[in-house]
Amino acid sequence: xxxxxxxxxxxxxxxxxxxxxxxxxxxxxxxxxxxxxxxxxxxxxxxxxxxxxxxxxxxxxxxxxxxxxxxxxxxxxxxxxxxxxxxxxxxxxxxxxxxxxxxxxxxxxxxxxxxxxxxxxxxxxxxxxxxxxxxxxxxxxxxxxxxxxxxxxxxxxxxxxxxxxxxxxxxxxxxxxx
Amino acid sequence: xxxxxxxxxxxxxxxxxxxxxxxxxxxxxxxxxxxxxxxxxxxxxxxxxxxxxxxxxxxxxxxxxxxxxxxxxxxxxxxxxxxxxxxxxxxxxxxxxxxxxxxxxxxxxxxxxxxxxxxxxxxxxxxxxxxxxxxxxxxxxxxxxxxxxxxxxxxxxxxxxxxxxxxxxxxxxxxxxxxxxxxxxxxxxxxxxxxxxxxxxxxxxxxxxxxxxxxxxxxxxxxxxxxxxxxxxxxxxxxxxxxxxxxxxxxxxxxxxxxxxx
Ligand SMILES: Nc1ncnc2c1ncn2[C@@H]1O[C@H](COP(=O)(O)OP(=O)(O)O)[C@@H](O)[C@H]1O
Ligand SMILES: [Mg+2]
Numbered sequence: 001x002x003x004x005x006x007x008x009x010x011x012x013x014x015x016x017x018x019x020x021x022x023x024x025x026x027x028x029x030x031x032x033x034x035x036x037x038x039x040x041x042x043x044x045x046x047x048x049x050x051x052x053x054x055x056x057x058x059x060x061x062x063x064x065x066x067x068x069x070x071x072x073x074x075x076x077x078x079x080x081x082x083x084x085x086x087x088x089x090x091x092x093x094x095x096x097x098x099x100x101x102x103x104x105x106x107x108x109x110x111x112x113x114x115x116x117x118x119x120x121x122x123x124x125x126x127x128x129x130x131x132x133x134x135x136x137x138x139x140x141x142x143x144x145x146x147x148x149x150x151x152x153x154x155x156x157x158x159x160x161x162x163x164x165x166x167x168x169x170x171x172x173x174x175x176x177x178x
Numbered sequence: 179x180x181x182x183x184x185x186x187x188x189x190x191x192x193x194x195x196x197x198x199x200x201x202x203x204x205x206x207x208x209x210x211x212x213x214x215x216x217x218x219x220x221x222x223x224x225x226x227x228x229x230x231x232x233x234x235x236x237x238x239x240x241x242x243x244x245x246x247x248x249x250x251x252x253x254x255x256x257x258x259x260x261x262x263x264x265x266x267x268x269x270x271x272x273x274x275x276x277x278x279x280x281x282x283x284x285x286x287x288x289x290x291x292x293x294x295x296x297x298x299x300x301x302x303x304x305x306x307x308x309x310x311x312x313x314x315x316x317x318x319x320x321x322x323x324x325x326x327x328x329x330x331x332x333x334x335x336x337x338x339x340x341x342x343x344x345x346x347x348x349x350x351x352x353x354x355x356x357x358x359x360x361x362x363x364x365x366x367x368x369x370x371x372x373x374x375x376x377x378x379x380x381x382x383x384x385x386x387x388x389x390x391x392x393x394x395x396x397x398x399x400x401x402x403x404x405x406x407x408x409x410x411x412x413x414x415x416x417x418x419x420x421x422x423x424x425x426x427x428x429x430x431x432x433x434x435x436x437x438x439x440x
Contacts, residue, residue: 031428033433034428119418125400128430130422130425146431158396
C-alpha cells in the first residue's frame with residue numbers, strides 16, 4: 001500500500017519519469033526499502049488504470065513517459081494521509097511463533113531463546129543508534145525520526161524479553177498450551 | 179594463586195588482546211548486607227579492560243549499585259576479591275582505601291550530591307583539595323570542556339539538573355581518575371538533558387576514559403557502551419560485547435508494508 005501512495009506523494013510535487021520515481025522513492029526511504037524499476041512501472045500502470053495518475057507525452061517508450069497526479073489522485077492521497085493506521089498490529093518477525101513453539105517443545109523453558117533474542121535486540125539497538133546518528137549527520141531529520149521509532153520499538157522488545165525472563169514458570173501456572 | 183601473586187599478576191595490567199589491559203577484576207564477589215536475607219551479590223566475577231565503556235543493566239534491587247560501590251572501594255565484599263589497577267582493595271586499610279578512591283575513582287550519582295553552600299567551581303575542586311593540589315586551572319578547563327564555564331561561580335540551587343550533573347562530572351574528573359563510575363547519571367534528568375550528559379560520557383570514553391555505567395535506558399546504553407552486562411538477583415546473567423560495523427541502512431531497518439496487488 002505504501003508504495004502506491006509513496007508514488008502518488010512523489011508525483012504530487014511534480015510530474016516524474018518512472019526511473020525518477022524509483023530514485024526519489026529510494027532516496028526518501030534512505031536505503032530502508034529498495035524497489036526495482038519493474039515494480040514502479042507496474043504501480044504506475046495500476047494507478048493510471050484507476051485514474052489516479054495520467055501520462056504526459058508520447059506513448060511508446062515507457063522510459064520517456066512522465067506521469068502527473070490527476071484530481072482523483074490528489075483526493076486519494078489526501079484521504080490516505082488523513083487516515084490513521086489502524087487494524088491489526090503487524091507482528092512480522094519469527095520470535096512470536098518461536099516463543100509459542102518453544103513453550104510447547106521446551107516444556108516452558110525459554111531461557112536460552114530469551115537470552116539469545118535479548119542479545120540480538122541489544123545489537124539491533126546499537127545498529128539503530130548508529131543509523132540515527134548518521135541520519136542526523138546527513139541532515140535527514142525525517143529519517144532520524146523513523147529510526148527513533150524503530151529504537152523505541154526495539155527497546156520495548158527488549159523489555160518484553162526481560163519481563164519473560166523474570167517470570168517464574170512454576171508448575172501451577174505452567175504454560176497452558178491449547 | 180596466593181594473595182601476593184594475585185597482586186603482582188595484575189600490576190601493570192599485562193596486555194590483553196587489542197592492546198587492551200585489565201583495569202578491574204572481580205573474583206567470586208558476594209555481598210550480604212547486615213540484616214539481608216539473600217545476598218545483594220552472589221558470586222560475581224568480572225574483568226573490565228582499560229578504555230572500555232561498559233553498561234550495567236538490570237531490575238532495581240538486582241545489585242547494580244552494590245557492584246559499583248565495591249569497585250569504588252566505598253564498601254567491602256562479604257567474600258571474594260576486588261582489584262582495580264592491580265591493587266587488591268581487600269589489602270587496603272581504611273586510609274589506604276580513602277587514598278585509593280581519591281586517586282583512582284571518579285563517581286557520578288543519580289542525584290548529583292553537590293554541596294549546596296559551595297559554588298560549582300568549589301564543588302569541582304573538593305577532590306583536588308583532599309589531595310592537597312591546586313587545580314583551579316584544570317577545574318575551569320573541565321567546566322569549559324563540559325560547556326558550563328559560565329556557571330562556575332553559581333551555587334547548585336541556581337542550576338538546572340543537567341548543569342548540576344555536569345558539575346558533578348567535572349568533580350569526578352578533577353583528579354584524572356583511572357576509572358569513572360556512574361550510577362544512573364541520567365535517572366533524574368529529562369530525555370534531552372540525559373542524552374546530552376550521556377553524549378559527554380561518550381566523548382570522555384572516546385578520549386580514553388574507562389567508564390562503568392549503571393543505567394535503565396537500553397537506548398542510551400547501547401549508543402555509547404560497546405559492552406552491556408545484565409544483572410539479575412545479584413548475578414551476572416549476560417555479558418554482551420556489541421559490534422560496531424558500518425551497516426547499510428537496509429541491514430538494520432526494512433520499511434515495508436504489505437503490497438496489495440490490485
Ligand atoms: N546499605 C544497605 N543495607 C541493606 N541492604 C541493602 C543496602 N543497599 C542495598 N541493599 C539491598 O541489596 C539489594 C541490592 O541493592 P542495590 O545494589 O542498591 O540494587 P540496584 O542498584 O540494582 O537497584 C537490594 O535488595 C537492596 O535492598
Ligand atoms: Mg541502584
